[in-house]
Amino acid sequence: MSEAHRPSRDTLGLATRVKALAVADPVLDLERRKPLLTSRDWGGYQMEELALTAIDTVTLKMDFEDGARHEDVVTAVIRVAELQMPARGLDEHTDVARWILDSLVNVGTVDRDFSHMYGLVLDGTYVSHEFSFKLLREVVGPDGRPRLRASNEAIAMLVGAVDIDIASEQVAADAKLEALVRRGRLADAHRAAEMALRRTVQYAEYIRTRLEGMRRDVRSVDWVRDVRRIQTEALEHIEDRINAESVIKDNLVRMMDNSTEEATPAQAAELIAILEKCLRRHATLQANLQEVGEKFRAEQERQIFVPPPSRSYVDLAHQLLDPVLELSLRQAFPLLEGFAGAATPPRRPAVVYLPDLITGLMTLPDEQDSEDGLIIEPEFGGAEDAPVFSDDQYTAVESLLARADGIRLSALLKAARRPGSCNTDHLLALQVLGLFGAPRHDAEHRTTLAALADNEELDDEVFAGNDLLVVRSPIVNGLEGEA
Amino acid sequence: MSDFEDLAAACRLLAFGFQSGLTHRRNAEYATLVGRYRVDAAFARLLHAAARGFDLTVIAVDPRAGLVFGTTPETQFAASVADHIKQVADRPIAALAHLAIAALAYYRPEDLDDEAHVGRVTIRHVDEMVDQAAKELEHRAAETGEDDGVPAGQPDLVQLWRYHQRRNPVAPTGDARAHPKSRHAITKRVAEYLADNGMLRRAGNENGGTYTTTARYQIQVRELAGQQMLGELAALGIAVGLDGKPTYNSPGDEPPASTESGS
Incomplete structure (x- = not known):
């Protein structure tokens, strides 16, 4: 074995009790963390009760093969949350339920473990140790989706003890139930019956884990020493339980028939329902146990009766995997890394070419503006082009041109430059220049207004060039006017 | 020429x-x-x-x-787990997955020798295999009453099987994708890496991903990885019989004679 030294013993007997206290801590912690969720007003919920409901639901829903689905657990917690805070909405109840479930699974940590410190006395010195545990464990369901199983620690918390012999606790639970029923204290008996049901689940879980080892490798278990003993013990135990619980059930049925009080028949019926659940679980476990021998033989056939290895190659599963799992992480990781390296092809390292490296180092980093910065949407105002000339100026120029015939630009400019009309001369000059290039046809009067250049120099303070002559000529037809 | x-x-x-x-x-x-x-x-x-x-x-x-x-140990060309698994906490799980994939693909030692053998692994079964081995060790630890704690401040003294068990195999996510820190997701990353490097072939999506082995993988596991690790384990003083029976088993079972017949 990898443990060279003697396994450390809990000489003070404290470690077991510290561990028992520690498993309750995540549940109590919920109540403590509740006020810290400042964004939510969850003060009215009793978180411990909700957490116990969640664990309870998982415990009762899981059976020999399968776990509980997340949705089922959330639904059960919502039901209790509704009782606690009927005024709040379903959305909030759902949030609370999910928070409870996430906290119990310990979402957010890598391992999803809870841990607690405790000490052991080794050779007279006190050494601190860390105790890691889970309450709800996520396993793979038959369809590959996650399921929940309650850990042994969680079930132990529900029934209020850890590190005990489960079979004898179950006997005790049944005895207590029997005594309570016999004395007619059915209200107390109800709680005892529920405890007995949880013990039943715990016992089934215990047997299941013990049988799993065998299924994997028959060579690691000894049929006579391990398996048959477990099987016989468990079958005897279950038979006793079935008998005891049947007797209690019979007593209850008789009590229900002879009862005169009002409340008793209903209470008795509830008790009978719980006991029937116990009996059903016992029956499943019994069926599984009776198949053990058959399964063992089948596994033996599959695993052992194969031809012996022809050459001395490594048995990976037994010679490598099993021993390495027992090593500490510190020892095992270099070995595993060596294996991984040897079992993968060599990689081509990225070779650095010096000129590339220098170019890479010299290049300025890209400006990261596109993704990171806040993009500000520009707002476009209703900016319009301010007209250079006003409508008044246009009408003034138009009236001047309307009367113009055989008049020179200089005369027009003089007319336009009346006091109080600034820039009108500019508009006039532009219009006349336009007339020089493109004569204006007046369809109404069948005339053409045009500006002609006749080598007369314009003498003006602002403008220079030819002193254009604005003339109006009648159109004979469109084409002639153009010509 | x-x-x-x-x-x-x-x-x-x-x-x-x-x-x-x-x-x-x-x-x-x-x-x-x-x-x-x-x-x-x-x-x-x-x-x-x-x-x-x-x-x-x-x-x-x-x-x-x-x-x-x-x-060889000196080479710069060796691939390491750190190349394809970025999270330090995930690396032991990934390295273990490398071994577990090989162990499941060549479950019987003679499979390694059989040139015609094509191993077939699925992510789910690889995980289950390690998990069951871990459960067996858990059971054994519970029987011997061994203390299950880790010395404070030395988290790497935790036994590998406990480290494996602590990590959840699956975890729910908002959509139906795998949770990146779950064991299945890490195993899948390892298998995809091997598939990218010509060691495995993708053969379907059942059971979280199904892969078959290539001849190259068989040769590298047989000639190099397995032998090398066996030697390293032996150097640590852990020797396991060739019949696959761990030495810590009950002394009553005698290994069948003349197993050392081969080369």
């Missing part, structure tokens, strides 16, 4: 060997060089010398897998 051309050809074959996804059946030049290696002893020596220059060893030039390299 001149010496230089021989050297160029040997280096060319070396270069093909680095392309682990490539087999010589898909490349005529590669196939010619592999054929030449098998008949031309001088060329073979040249190839070995060239590989030695890279701190690599030629494990095999195989008619199915082509050129298979092994790495």
